[in-house]
Amino acid sequence: MDLSLYLVTDRSLLPVGKPHLEALEQALIGGVTVVQIREKVADTAEFLRVARESKALCDRYNVPLLVNDRVDIALAINARGVHLGQSDMPIDIARKLMPKGSIIGISCNSLHDVRRARESKADYVGLGAVWDTQTKKLTSSPIGVRGLGVLLEALDGSDIQAVAIGGIKSTNLARLLHGSVSRTNHTLDGVAVVSDIVASPNPETAARRLKSIFNACKRCI
Ligand code: TZP
Ligand code: MG
Numbered sequence: 001m002d003l004s005l006y007l008v009t010d011r012s013l014l015p016v017g018k019p020h021l022e023a024l025e026q027a028l029i030g031g032v033t034v035v036q037i038r039e040k041v042a043d044t045a046e047f048l049r050v051a052r053e054s055k056a057l058c059d060r061y062n063v064p065l066l067v068n069d070r071v072d073i074a075l076a077i078n079a080r081g082v083h084l085g086q087s088d089m090p091i092d093i094a095r096k097l098m099p100k101g102s103i104i105g106i107s108c109n110s111l112h113d114v115r116r117a118r119e120s121k122a123d124y125v126g127l128g129a130v131w132d133t134q135t136k137k138l139t140s141s142p143i144g145v146r147g148l149g150v151l152l153e154a155l156d157g158s159d160i161q162a163v164a165i166g167g168i169k170s171t172n173l174a175r176l177l178h179g180s181v182s183r184t185n186h187t188l189d190g191v192a193v194v195s196d197i198v199a200s201p202n203p204e205t206a207a208r209r210l211k212s213i214f215n216a217c218k219r220c221i
Contacts, residue, residue: 001064001080001103003124003190004218005211006163007032008068009054010135012041013199020050021057023203028061030207032197033190036083038068052077066105071097081105083126086113091120107165109140114154122160126192127151129166130176135194142166145179153184165192170209177217190214 011020037054039047055077058065064080067073071094074082081103105124108114117125129142168191200206
């Protein structure tokens with residue numbers, strides 16, 4: 001799966017008055033390659049509604065949609081997969097519940113997490129938070145570019161894909177890509193971004209900018 005520009009949604013960060021689907025469509029036009037619907041305050045009915053509407057839009061752009069945390073909602077809308085946290089449903093159980101071929105990703109911020117993700121055969125890992133972020137209350141310190149390199153190294157020899165997350169913006173993306181790959185064979189498959197796209201007055205331009213930096217850096221590393 002193309003994880004190169006991985007959009008994680010957060011409706012609370014939208015500019016005042018901007019509808020979620022409008023921002024999502026602009027980000028899709030700008031070239032995001034995968035979308036994760038992340039809802040931290042919505043109740044189940046609201047989460048389901050947002051996920052279903054977002055799925056219909058992503059389908060039109062042929063972009064896979066993943067659901068954060070909730071296997072039941074992923075199943076209900078026929079999502080491409082789920083993204084799980086360390087305290088969500090274990091991967092082996094999610095794997096049993098989801099249709100064959102579903103994508104299951106997991107957040108990791110330590111070597112222990114990455115080793116467990118390898119054992120449980122995650123399809124991809126989200127590594128971070130790399131840098132501090134206003135989007136999520138972090139329960140441990142940001143891992144930094146060096147920490148990211150260490151976690152990537154722990155993926156060597158596996159076919160698990162990896163994206164970095166946390167504080168990633170067009171202004172620091174080149175630094176992230178150059179720094180994290182200089183010490184490992186396992187390169188990043190993509191970057192996951194929330195606020196730099198969602199909170200932007202122009203998500204299309206924001207996505208396009210991130211993608212062109214990612215692609216340009218990929219060619220020289
Ligand atoms: N997980 C680790 S950091 C983060 C999540 C969901 C939020 C990243 O948001 P932003 O706005 O891209 O820093
Ligand atoms: Mg979670």
